[in-house]
Amino acid sequence: MTTLLYLEDPYLHEFEASVTSIDPTTHAILLDRSTFYPGGGGQPADHGWLNYAGASYPVIRLRKAPEGLWHHLPPEAPLPTPGTMIQGKLDWERRYALMRTHTALHILCGVVFRDYGALVTGGDMEPLQGRMDFEFESLTKDLVAVIEESVNREVQAAHPVRTAILPREEAFQIPDLIRTKINLLPPEITHVRTVEIVGLDLQADGGTHVRNTAEVGLIRVVDYKSKGKINKRLYIALEPLPSR
Structure with missing residues (x-):
């Protein structure tokens, strides 16, 4: 199995x-460890490069399988033999933008659930922008402004963001751990990773996040739409930060 380094750091x-x-x-290699996120839960897969044989090759696709994480390479890249040591490097600016965006969506989810009790019915993200669907019967411009103000108040509160991996039985004793309308965790999952925005939100989640809500920066709710009688969509956007 591939040790998934992004889960810890x-x-x-x-x-x-x-x-x-x-x-x-499939022109792919399996590594014993990797910090590449393969995608899932609405968060896109990482971009980056693998360096070996004196050259750098882009990872064009990632595929998670029972035996580990496959890194797909361009057809022109030579496949290294098993045992070869390689160096991996993420497109860090993109990864960090996704980390900020993912945490921003959890802040939004936490505020909406706390203040209005609305469950999530869907979501998606790209670097510095995302959308989330909620079980709202109605959504007005004034209410959206209130939500935006509340969300940014939580950003400024500088809540720590913590992760933990718990046995499934223990995890499901936590009230409201699953904020989606449908529990998407397969029954064969024996341990559940949780992401907690301390004092605001605690959810099952497998993606990458910043350490503190202050890193997210200003969240703007840039649009909203009705996607059904009790399904309303909020779109958010973040400002770019200097390269880290």
């Missing part, structure tokens, strides 16, 4: 690893 954007297997058919 999402700020790690360079790493060394050993090639454990290759797949010539």
Whole structure:
């Protein structure tokens, strides 16, 4: 299995690893460890490069499988033999933008659930922008402004963001751990990773986040739409920050 380094340290954007297997058919390699996020839960997969044999090759796709995380390479990239040591490097500016965006969506979710009891019915994100759907019967311009103000108040409160991995039975004793309308966690998942915005939000989540809500910066609710009788969509956007 590939050790998924992003679960413990999402700020790690360079790493060394050993090639454990290759797949010539799909032109992919399996590594013993990786900080690449393969995508899921609305968060897109990371972009980045693998360095070996004196050259740098882009990772064009990531695929999570029972045996680990496959890193797909361009057809022109030579496949290293098992045992080869490689260096991996993320597109850090993009990863950090996604971390900020993901935490921003959790802040939005926490505020809406706390203040209005609305469950999430869907969501998606790209770097510095995202959308989230909620079980609202009605949504007005004035209410959206109130939500935006409340969300940014939580950003400024500088809440720590913490992760934990809990046995499934223990995790599901936490009230309101699943904020989506449908529980998407398969029954074969024996341990559940949680992300907590201390004092605001606690959810099951497998993605990457910043350490503190203050890192998110100003959140703007840029649009809202009705997607059904009790399904309303909020769109958010963040400002870019200087490269880290």
